[in-house]
Amino acid sequence: MVVVGNGNSAIEEAIYLTKFARRVTIIVIHEEGKMDAEKLFQERAYANDKIDFIWNSTLEEVKGDGIVDTAVLKNVKTGELTEFNCDGIFIFVGRVPSTDFLEETEVELNEQGYIKTNEEMETSVQGVYAAGDVREKPVRQVITAAGDGATAAVMAQSYLEAEEHWRENVLQTDKQVVVAFWNPTHSKSLDTLQTIEKLGVEQDDSKKLVKIDTYRNRLITERYSVSDIPTILVIENGEVIERLEQPESQDLEKIL
Numbered sequence: 001m002v003v004v005g006n007g008n009s010a011i012e013e014a015i016y017l018t019k020f021a022r023r024v025t026i027i028v029i030h031e032e033g034k035m036d037a038e039k040l041f042q043e044r045a046y047a048n049d050k051i052d053f054i055w056n057s058t059l060e061e062v063k064g065d066g067i068v069d070t071a072v073l074k075n076v077k078t079g080e081l082t083e084f085n086c087d088g089i090f091i092f093v094g095r096v097p098s099t100d101f102l103e104e105t106e107v108e109l110n111e112q113g114y115i116k117t118n119e120e121m122e123t124s125v126q127g128v129y130a131a132g133d134v135r136e137k138p139v140r141q142v143i144t145a146a147g148d149g150a151t152a153a154v155m156a157q158s159y160l161e162a163e164e165h166w167r168e169n170v171l172q173t174d175k176q177v178v179v180a181f182w183n184p185t186h187s188k189s190l191d192t193l194q195t196i197e198k199l200g201v202e203q204d205d206s207k208k209l210v211k212i213d214t215y216r217n218r219l220i221t222e223r224y225s226v227s228d229i230p231t232i233l234v235i236e237n238g239e240v241i242e243r244l245e246q247p248e249s250q251d252l253e254k255i256l
């Protein structure tokens with residue numbers, strides 16, 4: 001067997017393959033004795049009788065009639081090509097996420113080009129989710145990719161539902177909308193809700209009360225830059241016409 005590469009993944013895989021293969025040859029691009037893998041992996045590979053190395057070399061071509069039988073190797077110092085008989089080739093020469101198409105967008109990438117997300121698979125752009133190997137994370141496996149996918153799908157669905165609810169009930173209604181940002185654990189915001197209800201907003205046909213729990217509706221909360229609760233917005237024709245932060249009852253009476 002041939003393993004191409006000399007980072008942790010390549011050396012770990014080469015060691016693993018020795019359980020099944022008679023001989024594993026690692027093709028290393030660097031000078032003899034120099035590898036990118038951590039010392040521990042290097043030492044394990046050197047100590048394994050079934051592993052040997054071809055240094056200063058890269059894989060130039062794979063030959064075989066439907067099944068691999070030859071690796072054509074190139075010496076990077078001399079340019080010389082040699083043929084190496086083998087039954088299989090495992091290539092571990094680094095991973096590059098295919099995220100070039102995002103470079104001109106607001107979607108934030110890390111230095112290696114992986115997409116940054118939070119635990120809900122949200123990227124830096126509202127409504128854009130990322131899942132699987134392409135995102136920044138510690139373990140890249142089928143099961144973690146599938147888990148990411150499930151999370152992203154559920155989150156994207158609830159985002160779409162929340163957006164639709166907001167559009168229909170707040171932005172596209174002909175009523176004046178009183179939006180109360182609150183949270184069940186925040187007593188002052190609960191008091192404010194009670195005051196609004198007492199003022200009869202819900203009984204007034206020209207007005208509508210929409211309560212936004214800041215914990216469950218983070219995106220709307222962020223969009224309207226609400227950091228302090230209670231915050232009250234009065235919205236007409238999709239535009240905020242009044243904004244009250246930490247209002248007292250008399251402030252509410254004046255605007256409602």
Ligand SMILES: Cc1cc2nc3c(=O)[nH]c(=O)nc-3n(C[C@H](O)[C@H](O)[C@H](O)COP(=O)(O)OP(=O)(O)OC[C@H]3O[C@@H](n4cnc5c(N)ncnc54)[C@H](O)[C@@H]3O)c2cc1C
Pocket residue numbers: 098101131132133134140141142143145
């Ligand atoms: C050699 C090797 C061995 C592995 N062995 C295992 C293992 O034993 N067990 C395990 O759990 N995992 C293993 N993995 C990891 C596993 O394959 C990945 O974690 C998993 O496939 C990630 O799934 P994904 O959907 O995120 O990405 P992928 O499976 O890579 O799928 C991404 C898809 O997106 C497509 N695509 C790319 N760019 C675009 C674009 N711009 N627009 C539309 N589509 C696009 C691609 O063509 C591809 O079909 C191995 C990986 C490698 C490389």
